[in-house]
Amino acid sequence: MFHLVMFLNFCLSRTAEDGDGKVSSGSDVYRYIKGDLFTSEIFKVEIQNLPKFIGFNDLKKFLSKHGLSPHKIKLFGKQTFAFVTFKNLEERDRAMKAVHGVLWKGRVLSVRLAKPKADPILRKRRQDAAAAVEGGEPPTKRQATDQEPEESEEPLTTQIANVVTPLWNVPYEEQLRRKAQEVEEVLQRMAREIGNCNKAMLPWLFVQKEKYNKMCCPLEPIRSSPVQTEYRNKCEFLIGVGADGEDKTVGFRLGKYKGGSCAVVGPGDTIHVPPVTKRVVQDFQDYIRTTPYSVYSPETYEGHWKQLTVRTSRTHQVMAMVFFNPQKLIEEELNVLKTSMEMYFTEGAGKGSGITSLYFVRNGQRASPNTEDLSCEHVAGEKSIHEELLGLKFRISPHSFFQINTLAAEVLYSAVGDWAQLDHDTTVLDVCCGTGTIGISLAKRVKKVIGIELCQEAVEDARFNAQSNGLNNVEFHCGKAEDVFPTVLNAIVSPKLTAIVDPPRAGLHSKVILAIRRAEHLKRLIYIACNAKAAMNNFVDLCRAPSNRVRGAPFRPVRAMAVDLFPQTIHCEAILLFERVDYGSAAEKEELQPTTN
Incomplete structure (x- = not known):
């Protein structure tokens, strides 16, 4: 044991000194911030006491008003602080002077320097070496959570399968059961959250929870993927x-x-x-x-x-x-x-x-x-x-979004079409439309399809796809959904309007949700979520009671289903159908009057 300790100490000393005997940064977990390489970590501040419920764009606009252009913002959910990094020392120092002590939405902000992150690999090496020198003492609980598991004796093929396809050795029927269970738990949580933010829905929620195992709406049987292996395109x-x-x-x-x-x-x-x-x-x-x-x-x-x-x-x-x-x-x-x-x-x-x-x-x-x-x-x-998808042809450019499981995507889009209750008087809003797959697959059944997509390449593909499939009732707009959606929505006069949203994992921007709520002529919304837990705030905002900030009658979830687009993994797509609440009585209309909260 003595010889092992001496050897490890020798190795540590060798990594700490170069050939000239000078101290090197080889084992320094902050080495990367000292070299001739750009990293915003050395220009990072922590802004504390932020107002509750602000979003990424709210903070970005606030900083912009003070003449600041952050390189990166990391906002910690409902917590009241954020890490903001800048591109140089001058901008960082200017931010500290400009924002510290400023009153924003009733909160006095505090700004302080933030410590850069330690390099994970060097940190782990140092911890491992230190543990060995100290006689193999196990790392602390915090260290253990930061490190990878100990070396496994399993073959590499098994190890990588456990990482990229963690359910590879679970029977497919059991995979489906677990995924359906996860969506069921989301719907049960939704019932609680909606009840907390919209007391007027409590009687309705009570009936729903009694009928559907504490869920806010019925959950239909999960749809399986037609193919369970070799499906990723x-x-x-x-x-x-x-x-x-x-x-x-x-x-x-x-x-x-x-x-x-x-x-x-x-x-x-x-x-x-x-x-x-x-x-x-x-x-x-x-x-x-x-x-x-x-x-x-x-x-x-x-x-x-x-x-x-x-x-x-x-x-x-x-x-x-x-x-x-x-x-x-x-x-x-x-x-x-x-x-x-x-x-x-x-x-x-x-x-x-x-x-x-x-x-x-x-x-x-x-x-x-x-x-x-x-x-x-x-x-x-x-x-x-x-x-080719649902008998239609689609062009896909390098950056364009397209569902990674084509056969399962056909199952997903077919279900969306069935739920949407479309006819030739319907206008469909396809938000985050990618290459236009959903809207184009529904175009022949409706009066008009309007797609919104951020990626310019995808919009060009979508327009080409509509033309190549002989469709002339489809149009696409390029831009951020939160910027384009309100304008497009206000210009639509169709008496029968349905929105279909398929946003990224983080969900829709709050501005889009607010625009949806204000558009009283929008009665039905189909939300496709690749991570239903991450989209929970969207679901709740669609259903919360009207207020000065959230105007318009709320929606109710009336139907849900999981579709397995990702066999052998823990993920699946969830479809939720929301319908606008139609308050008929005077008493219920009174409950819809904006509150001051």
């Missing part, structure tokens, strides 16, 4: 050092970076990735191993190869998007690389992967692969791929 793969030690490995990360893990395992044995995608991954991995460029390291921010995204379709088309950090490479070097990549996948060893659309994405050091402001360059093949 879009997969995102990280590029890093493999868990087996192989460099330049393309696959899924075995753990979370914040838990101290960067190891990557290939998708070869995963059951939700189709064979054609696995072939692309293997060929691409073979290719990058022939290049002199290293993988990007989230620990040091050095290296180049970052991510591979593969999209496939039932029409046998394949799109590959390669995310690459140029670092200090000159344009000529990048052009040589792109030409090499094109030759490899069109004429070389990678031709058999069947890639029909190839993109090269210049990904900056601190940028996220999910943002749309990246330099996305078309390298080879077609600029898009095409998919």
Whole structure:
């Protein structure tokens, strides 16, 4: 034991000193803030005593009014503080002077410097080394929650399956039961929340809870996915050092970076990735191993190869998007690389992967692969791929949203069409419409479809898709839903209006909910939630009692169902049908008068 302690102390001292005997930052968990690399962590402040119930955009606009342009805002839900980072020291200091002591909505704000986050990997290494030196003492409870589990004796294939498809060894009927149970719990919680914010609904809620096992509305049997394996038409793969030690490995990360893990395992044995995608991954991995460029390291921010995204379709088309950090490479070097990549996948060893659309994405050091402001360059093949859904054809561009399980999406959209009670006098508002799949699938049954979508590429695809399917009663608007929706809604004079919303995981912006509430001619709303728990605030705001802030009659949930778009995982889609409350009596109208709260 003595020799082990001496050895570990020697290793720690070696990482703490360089060859000249000078102290190095090799084991410093804040090393990344001291190098010549941009990180907003060193320009971070904490704003305390914020007003309750403000949103991200509320805080952003407030800061903008004071001449501040934050780099990043992290607001802590219903808590009254936020972390705000800036791009330089000058802006950070200016924010502290401009905001500290300011009165906002009855609250006096307080601003103080915030400590940067410790690098998770270095923190874990230091904790592990310290624990070993101290005789293997277990980490504290807080440390244990920050770390990855101890090394497992299970094969890597089992370990990665547990990460990306955690229900892979659970019978499918049991998977469906668990997902239905989760939606049932959401509806039970909704009943409690609605009762707390709208006392007028309590008699109705009492009857609903008695009839539907404490839920606010009936929950229909869950709809299963027609296919339970190899269903993903879009997969995102990280590029890093493999868990087996192989460099330049393309696959899924075995753990979370914040838990101290960067190891990557290939998708070869995963059951939700189709064979054609696995072939692309293997060929691409073979290719990058022939290049002199290293993988990007989230620990040091050095290296180049970052991510591979593969999209496939039932029409046998394949799109590959390669995310690459140029670092200090000159344009000529990048052009040589792109030409090499094109030759490899069109004429070389990678031709058999069947890639029909190839993109090269210049990904900056601190940028996220999910943002749309990246330099996305078309390298080879077609600029898009095409998919068939419910007998219709859809064009899909690199950044356009399309449900990742095409067959299950047909089940989902068919249910939406059945619930919407459409006829030729109906106008459908398709909010967060992506490539227009929902609205276009319903267009022949209604008078008009109006879609709203943030991504410009997706809007262009949606317009093309409407035209290619011979539809002339469909229009699409590009912009943030909270900016576009109120204007579009106010311009509609249709006596029969139905809204269908399919927002991102975080739900709709509060401005959209308020606009929906004000539009009294909007009687029916179908909400598609990929995370019903995260959308709870939306559900409650649709149903809460009218007030000076929330105007218009509330909605009631009248029907719900889960649809399994993600077999082998814990996730599913939930559909909720809301109908506007129609208060007929004078007494009930009196209850709808705005309150002062």
